[in-house]
Amino acid sequence: MARMTPEINAGSMADIAFLLLIFFLVTTTMDVDTGITRMLPPPIDPAAPEPPPVRERNVFVVLVDRNDRLLVEGQPGRIEDLRRQTKEFLENPANDPTMPEKVTRDIEHLGEVEVSRGVISLQNDRGTSYEMYIAVQNELTAAINELRDELSRERFGRRFRDLTDEDLVNAIRQAVPMAISEAEPKDIEGGR
């Protein structure tokens, strides 16, 4: 105890820490990026043969025009009804001959299930607002997600998004495919 080390003045430590804190507050963002994930169709190979035409009863046509108006299966539609209409189309509960066919497929973990062959065809104008486009995409996704939820609850007793087993998730995905197809953009230059 002959010599004591002199005490280091730590009074400015707080200031240094504050400086660092403020630097991080300024340069970073807090928001988690969220959004609707979609797979775009692969580019068309001009040499490839024309795909077989899809039967008319299997296609659910959704058109959005430059004034953000909806045309659902040839009828003027409202965004509020789109989800219900899409679900009805994909489910086809009454086996209506004008609604999509179903094929019975044997899927692992689910057994034999009826899979709808319905395809949603979404077409928009160049003048459609992005907001409306997202609203339509959202409603179509919501319809499919609800169908997946229903099937998942019925078979596994849990919501689709709460499924943790990758195999079960894939089984549901196969039973209710995300069948949204976006039409090739047409150059209609400003709509009709």
Added chain:
Amino acid sequence: MARFRKEEGKKTPKINTASLPDIIFMLLFFFMVTTTMRETTLFVRTSLPQATEIQPLERRSLVSFIYIGPPIQSQVYGTEPRIQLSDSFASVADIPSYISAEREAISEAERPLMTISLKVDRDTRMGIVTDVKQELRNVNALRVNYSTLRGDVTGN
């Protein structure tokens, strides 16, 4: 003497600030962990639309961003929506080189998982977005994420 003692008794005790750096450091670590670095300075305004069926974007290293919206400095650049790639304005023709550069940065095994996040202003017309999507298809960057906020679509 009595008077002096009285004054001494009134003095406010000194607050011990030795733990102040620790508290600030704790805050600092909290922010370092919960936030992510800003990578680009935005030149375009992107007020995102709202949607309910959203998924979080994971693995930020696999995500590339394309911003579309009206320029913030509208006196200089006008109000017509523009595309921003990394730190500059760009045109649709610049997208292939941007995508291939971004793809190079990802390890080969993970390239199929590469996601393009489209941050598009809600008032943009679909024309420019369609052009971008067509260009992405041409370069085989097929996983896209339409960036949205959580909220009711009718609240748009």
